[in-house]
Amino acid sequence: MPHMADNPLTLDAVETVHVTCDVLIIGGGNAGCFSAVEAAKLDPTRKIVIMEKAQILRSGACSAGMDAINTYIPEGKTPEDLVRWCRSQVGGGPIREDLALSNARELNESVDDLERWGLPILRDAEGKIRYRGAWDISIHGEQLKPIMAEKAIESGAVIYNRVACTQLLMEGERCVGALGFGVRDGKFYVFHAKATINATGGAAGLYKSYTADATDSHHQIWMCPYCVGTGYAVGIRQGAEMTSMEQRWVATRTKDFCGPVDTISVGYKAPIINAKGERIMQTRYAHLGGDKAPRYIRANAPMEEWLAGRGPTYCDTRGMEPELAKQMMTDYLNERPSFVLFLASRGQDPVKEPIEIYGSDPYIVGGHTQSGFWVGLDRMTTVPGLFAAGETAGGNPNKFVGGCAAEGKLALRGAFAYMQGLTLAEPDEAQIEAEKARIYGPLLRGADFDGLTAVEMEERLQRLMDEYAGGTSQFYRTNEERLDYALKHIAMLRSQTVYLKAANLHDLMSVHEVVDRIDVAEVLCHHLKFRKETRWQGWQTRSDYPEIDPAYDCHVESRRDMATGAIETFTRPYEQIVSGDRYKP
Amino acid sequence: MPPIIDHKKCNGCQGREESFCEEACPGDLLYVGSDGKAHCHAQRDCWDCMSCVKMCPRNAIETRIPYQLGYHKARLMPIMGKNSITWKCTDINGETVTYKYRNRLEIADEQGGSS
Structure with missing residues (x-):
């Protein structure tokens, strides 16, 4: 694709590209690539299209690489055992056990696919897969993304790189594709599809990162900053039901460089200690399982130490065998190579000095926690024709790489079953023209227009969310009044999006990203407001309701009223399908 | 802070429709300017994933940790x-x-x- 096109002078000067297909996959990431491969396996005559905001060989959350597959069912364990572990990791749920179980049954085959495609999975001398914890296995995943993408390309899917999705295409209540624009070629794209799989990834950048005030490190965050919640936003705008958006993903991460910590704490058994050298998990959280405590407890523990005046906190890597330390650095080079550079920029040898840790900014990532679309077993959302897979699909936490791959397959099968015998009407021109005008508006306001940049609005939103909706600076706490404040200002921000202007096509993408973030942030605040208890400290902490309330042992749901635009919240009951104590693995 | 591009080494991947670093960047941050060299739209927006560094055939790009952090x-x-x-x-x-x-x-x- 040529370099960035010049700005169009008028809306009429924008070329429109019409594409018709059987299945449209929005986002050629972990889940999306597996959907494409599955489609070719089931019926190679179907036309599959991937619309991708970046270039699928290195796009999204897997672009930097990966050092582990966090779930792979070992010999002697069952999919039900994995669901039990998954449930206990989120404090007994409630989770969607039907979804978790169906995912678990597809999991190992999907990970095996990756190995068959060339992903090095580490094995011992006898050829057995090397586990680094109870469920997670070590990989050399530097090439993970290109490996998946090459298979998607081989599958015959038609790939539109550098096309950002901005809206779903609707036929009445039914989703029949998506609309967007080329961030390089500037063209307007209309994808008309029988079924659409929404696999855009999660939402980062809703909250301010504590390093954001440093000039060049606005994106020094753990989740890929280019996953901005567009997948959720386009569904929210069509009235799709969202589930568990209040269950944010907050994780313990290396401090000042928001890098992974499981690599050290799980992979290399380095204990978490506070300023006084106390082993936090053993001394303060033994009753909750110590090192095996639920994930949100482990995520929140270092922040509680800081709050109590016992920070800094560390992963104690001191005294590690040099050979092991080198292995650990290799793991980092596979997943976040610049963390190795960060340690070098501190002149730090982890064998001599422990690695400092802190809490991350909160993310909405349904492949990790369970926020996202409410979906059926076929992964169809409540919008007919719209499927979700990976980070966008809710109710089913701890999917990670293997589970997102598995869900990509499940969603594709759901899409194929759905579109049997389906015929579509001609796409609705009025809707298409309205979206075209909305997309290009910020580029056409004229040089004299006194407006706002995407960055200004993004930073306003991020500070608002940080301080009022439970960000890092507030140790993840929020309350009713702060959430009301946040919602009031989110409404003001939305009313001011008419002032957003873009200097070029790249900038135009940033403008639409901030609009999407505002829609996701609003829903998130409504969910946090509805759950008047504290069920998952750190992930969801209400300082005005600090205890668990059994009345909220259910799924919190929301839906946009299409007539008024208001977000309605309600509940759905929890159903235990897999037997056993919910709080134990 | 991200990509520091050595313009003495960079040739904008002449002859390619899209330079290797442009192709690699998950954030659409890199572009080849009218000077025929790669540039970054916004230093602050880089994730430090190092995909561009890996892909550059002329070793012209390096990732640098922002001084505020390292x-x-x-x-x-x-x-x-x-x-x-x-x-x-x-x-x-x-x-x-x-x-x-x-x-x-x-x-x-x-x-x-x-x-």
Whole structure:
């Protein structure tokens, strides 16, 4: 694709590209690539299209690489055992056990696919897969993304790189594709599809990162900053039901460089200690399982130490065998190579000095926690024709790489079953023209227009969310009044999006990203407001309701009223399908 | 802070529709300007994923940790081999460590083919 096109002078000067297909996959990431491969396996005559905001060989959350597959069912364990572990990791749920179980049954085959495609999975001398914890296995995943993408390309899917999705295409209540624009070629794209799989990834950048005030490190965050919640936003705008958006993903991460910590704490058994050298998990959280405590407890523990005046906190890597330390650095080079550079920029040898840790900014990532679309077993959302897979699909936490791959397959099968015998009407021109005008508006306001940049609005939103909706600076706490404040200002921000202007096509993408973030942030605040208890400290902490309330042992749901635009919240009951104590693995 | 591009080495991947670094960037941050050299739209928006550094055929790009977070100056450079990667890391005290490992399996071998 040529370099960035010049700005169009008028809306009429924008070329429109019409594409018709059987299945449209929005986002050629972990889940999306597996959907494409599955489609070719089931019926190679179907036309599959991937619309991708970046270039699928290195796009999204897997672009930097990966050092582990966090779930792979070992010999002697069952999919039900994995669901039990998954449930206990989120404090007994409630989770969607039907979804978790169906995912678990597809999991190992999907990970095996990756190995068959060339992903090095580490094995011992006898050829057995090397586990680094109870469920997670070590990989050399530097090439993970290109490996998946090459298979998607081989599958015959038609790939539109550098096309950002901005809206779903609707036929009445039914989703029949998506609309967007080329961030390089500037063209307007209309994808008309029988079924659409929404696999855009999660939402980062809703909250301010504590390093954001440093000039060049606005994106020094753990989740890929280019996953901005567009997948959720386009569904929210069509009235799709969202589930568990209040269950944010907050994780313990290396401090000042928001890098992974499981690599050290799980992979290399380095204990978490506070300023006084106390082993936090053993001394303060033994009753909750110590090192095996639920994930949100482990995520929140270092922040509680800081709050109590016992920070800094560390992963104690001191005294590690040099050979092991080198292995650990290799793991980092596979997943976040610049963390190795960060340690070098501190002149730090982890064998001599422990690695400092802190809490991350909160993310909405349904492949990790369970926020996202409410979906059926076929992964169809409540919008007919719209499927979700990976980070966008809710109710089913701890999917990670293997589970997102598995869900990509499940969603594709759901899409194929759905579109049997389906015929579509001609796409609705009025809707298409309205979206075209909305997309290009910020580029056409004229040089004299006194407006706002995407960055200004993004930073306003991020500070608002940080301080009022439970960000890092507030140790993840929020309350009713702060959430009301946040919602009031989110409404003001939305009313001011008419002032957003873009200097070029790249900038135009940033403008639409901030609009999407505002829609996701609003829903998130409504969910946090509805759950008047504290069920998952750190992930969801209400300082005005600090205890668990059994009345909220259910799924919190929301839906946009299409007539008024208001977000309605309600509940759905929890159903235990897999037997056993919910709080134990 | 991300990509520091050595314009003495960069040739904008002349002849390619899209330069390797443009192709690699998940954030659409890199572009080849009218001077024929790669540039970054916004330093602040880089994730430091190092995909562009890995892809640059002329070793013209390096990732630098923002000074607000890390001291001057450490360097980490990858050398991409066939199915392997070698990283050379030099810290602020001049200590250099090299890491080399396999990043792809030999698929032809695995499937009984010859190589």
